[in-house]
Amino acid sequence: MHRSELTIDLGALRRNVGTLLRALGGAGVWAVVKADGYGHGTADVAGAALGAGASGLCVATIPEALALRLDYPQVRILVLGPAGGSREIAQAREAGLELAVADTEIPQGVRVHVKLETGMGRYGVSELPGRAREIVGLMSHLATADTDAPFAAQQIERFAALTDGFPGVERHIANSAAALRIPEARFDFARCGLALYGLSPFGDDPARDGLEPVLLWQSALAQVKLLQPGESTGYGRRFVVERPTWIGIVPVGYADGFRRDLTGTEVRVGGEPRRVVGTISMDSFAVELDGELPVGTPVVLVGHGVLMESHARVAGTITYELACGIESGPLRARRTVVDA
Numbered sequence: 001m002h003r004s005e006l007t008i009d010l011g012a013l014r015r016n017v018g019t020l021l022r023a024l025g026g027a028g029v030w031a032v033v034k035a036d037g038y039g040h041g042t043a044d045v046a047g048a049a050l051g052a053g054a055s056g057l058c059v060a061t062i063p064e065a066l067a068l069r070l071d072y073p074q075v076r077i078l079v080l081g082p083a084g085g086s087r088e089i090a091q092a093r094e095a096g097l098e099l100a101v102a103d104t105e106i107p108q109g110v111r112v113h114v115k116l117e118t119g120m121g122r123y124g125v126s127e128l129p130g131r132a133r134e135i136v137g138l139m140s141h142l143a144t145a146d147t148d149a150p151f152a153a154q155q156i157e158r159f160a161a162l163t164d165g166f167p168g169v170e171r172h173i174a175n176s177a178a179a180l181r182i183p184e185a186r187f188d189f190a191r192c193g194l195a196l197y198g199l200s201p202f203g204d205d206p207a208r209d210g211l212e213p214v215l216l217w218q219s220a221l222a223q224v225k226l227l228q229p230g231e232s233t234g235y236g237r238r239f240v241v242e243r244p245t246w247i248g249i250v251p252v253g254y255a256d257g258f259r260r261d262l263t264g265t266e267v268r269v270g271g272e273p274r275r276v277v278g279t280i281s282m283d284s285f286a287v288e289l290d291g292e293l294p295v296g297t298p299v300v301l302v303g304h305g306v307l308m309e310s311h312a313r314v315a316g317t318i319t320y321e322l323a324c325g326i327e328s329g330p331l332r333a334r335r336t337v338v339d340a
């Protein structure tokens, strides 16, 4: 076993696309694969999502879209974030990208989706620009699809009213949370990120919404030792034992994306839930064991019942941030793609 082993299950991703399509009752899914596919690997997840029926891809930046264009010459790709000036707009035009535009000025010769401000208070225009043949979509983004249904309903109503009466122009407002639980948000398609990866936009067990986690993160015990009363593990001596205590050292740390604020969370060691103790280092952390275990005992950091949602709760953050932070490059991890 490699010290940081990531397994991406494209079968699970395809089933999640199926779950979203069923929840959307006829509306489409565009797969949001920005930030390296939320840490899962853009190119792989994009291919699987399209194979499972996604109609297009969304990314945040034009460089992300240009990289995808090499692998997917024919697919519609929408850039959600602002373009960085006229050079990027020219690149977008040449590559046949579509741009989300939060401005009344519409760039020429490139298909745009006008982003309307309906309550997110971020990018967006409050009034529609005049009709231009470049406009193929009208979109908005929900601020509270996962937390405040009445506010989301208000945004949806505002969006419906603003965009009524533009035949042939696609309308889209839903993210994963809305696709799963707010039927009024469907319109023509939903832009789904988190749920594709089998993570819950509600911070619950994803199984509640029929989602399967796509990522499995494993390691193995690199050292096992018995601490005597008064001894400690890790920087700052934050875990001092009162009685003889077996601990295991896992060779993964915050440089791999196992964040420093995950002390206290549970991973599985040899199949059993075990608590992370002491300060998490750059390249390792410790777990408390209930007895001696051999070096090499498998450790599951995420997956096989260890939920990213539980880690997020311990770290006081959201799964989005944890997933994006996992380091999958070859210098730190071995990444394997399977189709189970």
Ligand SMILES: *Cc1c(COP(=O)(O)O)cnc(C)c1O
Residues within 6 Å of the ligand: 032, 080, 141, 174, 175, 176, 177, 191, 192, 193, 194, 195, 201
């Ligand atoms: C990232 C993003 C999404 C995807 O949101 P999820 O909650 O991950 O489904 C949708 N729309 C926009 C504009 C985004 O920036």
